[in-house]
Amino acid sequence: MTLIKSISGIRGTVGGRPGDNLTPLDIVKFVSAYATWLKTGAGKKKARIVLGRDARISGDMYAKLVSATLSGLGHDVINIGLATTPTTEIAVTAEKADGGIILTASHNPKQWNALKLLNNQGEFLSAADGAQVLELAAKEDFEYAEVDELGEITEKDYTQYHIDQVLNLKLVNREAISKANLKVVVDAVNSIGGVVIPRLLRALGVKEVIELNCEPTGKFAHNPEPIPENLTQIAEKMKECHADLGIVVDPDVDRLALISETGEMFGEEYTLVAVADYVLKHTPGNTVSNLSSSRALKDVTLAAGQEYNAAAVGEVNVVAKMKATHAVIGGEGNGGVIYPESHYGRDALVGVGLFLSHYVAKGKKMTELKKDYPPYFISKNKITLSPEMNVDKILAGLKEKYANEKVTDIDGVKIDFEKGWVHLRKSNTEPIIRIYSEAKDEAAANALAEEVIRVAQAIR
Structure with a gap:
């Protein structure tokens, strides 16, 4: 399983080899990159960072690694322990912190975990900031703090807040x-x-x-x-x-x-x-x-x-x-x-x-x-990506095929028909093309999806 790196965070399964899964070494590397970005990109020599996690089995182990790594880079950590993602976001602004890290793989099964990175507004990093973090991780050029400059780790609970x-x-x-x-x-x-x-x-x-x-x-x-x-x-x-x-x-x-x-x-x-x-x-x-x-x-x-x-x-x-x-x-x-x-x-x-x-x-x-709301049905499908599949070519072919419909391409390709729509995009979290279609009933939504999937699979 290859690590998935996107605006949704650094996500992977627990165990295996570094670089292929979310191993302890990967945690240390990407947290070091984020901590270094706070120093170089955000100009914070000694930042304050909130850390929260969901209840995943691997969460406690990874939280200890994250805290130690941030301290090793000279940053202070406010560990809020078991906390929801929105609780952690709110804690960042309440603490007037410089950033935050959430350990969660959201809806993925228990073998998954992820690093979600926040800015000083308690919001996810922008694509540009995230790209800088990934670039620093690739270089692995980190400078850790000397003994008198190690960061402090404190614990708080923000649930009631x-x-x-x-x-x-x-x-x-x-x-x-x-x-x-x-x-x-x-x-x-x-x-x-x-x-x-x-x-x-x-x-x-x-x-x-x-x-x-x-x-x-x-x-x-x-x-x-x-x-x-x-x-x-x-x-x-x-x-x-x-x-x-x-x-x-x-x-x-x-x-x-x-x-x-x-x-x-x-x-x-x-x-x-x-x-x-x-x-x-x-x-x-x-x-x-x-x-x-x-x-x-x-x-x-x-x-x-x-x-x-x-x-x-x-x-x-x-x-x-x-x-x-x-x-x-x-x-x-x-x-x-x-x-x-x-x-x-x-x-x-x-x-x-x-x-x-x-x-x-x-x-x-x-x-x-x-019954107060307009009745729609969304059909959710996917195409599992294989190494020979060219996603960009598939999406470009769909734009050409449906040029007479309303097409939006700010994120994959969305085709708006008179009585429904189909949206195809490469997933940020899994090696698939997600295909969502919507119409007034299930049969019509599925028919739209099936038509577009047939066209997509025929593009080579």
């Missing part, structure tokens, strides 16, 4: 949530969300919280990506206990998936759509999502008389577009809600607070609420 920030958001209506006497099931796939989400729900006034897979052991009870085929356990629990809704988060808690009272998925795409509907009703403004996200957000935004914009895939790209267009809400269709009133990062805690406020204000069951 983050929860309090959510509780204090103007649009989070704790009183209404408490009065609704909600029963909520939580599946946190045995990671840090199992600690944070139940605490948040109880602080919001949720009457009954039923916990599934909430022990942060890192031994994921199921594939951690929050998609229907991985969520059969919570679906059955919903029916058994007659809960109002279910909440599912990924291991680092930046994605939020919702389950209806029937045990059916509310739809990851509709997490952002519903939250945006709520935010736009109270604070009109622009919205942003990425090219692979549902048209439903655009529909809801236009219905509110506001402007929608699309960004390239990747949180850093969505954030840049949100800042450029002064968006009041945005995110990604994978359940990632970005609310600038809190911070510029996908945050399932913020998503929970805003969604529950919306849900109780509507006074409808989840299945009824879903």
Whole structure:
């Protein structure tokens, strides 16, 4: 397995040989490169860096390596231990730190881990800054600190700080949530969300919280990506206990998936759509999502008389577009809600607070609420890359083939048809071409994807 280096971080599987997997030597090399970049690129001879991690089995081992390496470069470390990705982002600004590192492979299975690198705003590094870090890693020209200049390592817990920030958001209506006497099931796939989400729900006034897979052991009870085929356990629990809704988060808690009272998925795409509907009703403004996200957000935004914009895939790209267009809400269709009133990062805690406020204000069951939004179906497919495949040639051929349609090429190729769209792009995290297609129903979405896949595979 080759290490995957992108704007999403340095990602790989644990074990194996250096350079092929995310081994301890790779951790030290890339952390040394980041620490050196802080000195050379950001001009910080002695920086303060926040470190957080999800509950992966390899997390504690790698956290010790990261702390020691940063100290060895002369930087101070604020280790916040088990923490969500958004908690770590918030801690960077709260500490007035110069950067941050999150140890998490997000939705990937337990054998994966990754380094996610933050700037002094608690946001992911830009493509340009990330390229500088990778260049320094390739050179391996590091100068470590002498004994009297080693960095200090301190430990703090930012979980309650983050929860309090959510509780204090103007649009989070704790009183209404408490009065609704909600029963909520939580599946946190045995990671840090199992600690944070139940605490948040109880602080919001949720009457009954039923916990599934909430022990942060890192031994994921199921594939951690929050998609229907991985969520059969919570679906059955919903029916058994007659809960109002279910909440599912990924291991680092930046994605939020919702389950209806029937045990059916509310739809990851509709997490952002519903939250945006709520935010736009109270604070009109622009919205942003990425090219692979549902048209439903655009529909809801236009219905509110506001402007929608699309960004390239990747949180850093969505954030840049949100800042450029002064968006009041945005995110990604994978359940990632970005609310600038809190911070510029996908945050399932913020998503929970805003969604529950919306849900109780509507006074409808989840299945009824879903009917308020335009019905779309997204089909998610992929082409596994082989060494002889030329991705650039495939994408160029598709642009030529569909030149008469609306084609966007800021990130792979997206083809907008009258009644749907198809988006093809090389994954930042896996050796595949991701193919997302959307239409009004499953059959139409699958048909669009199948047509474009046939054309793509014929290009040589």
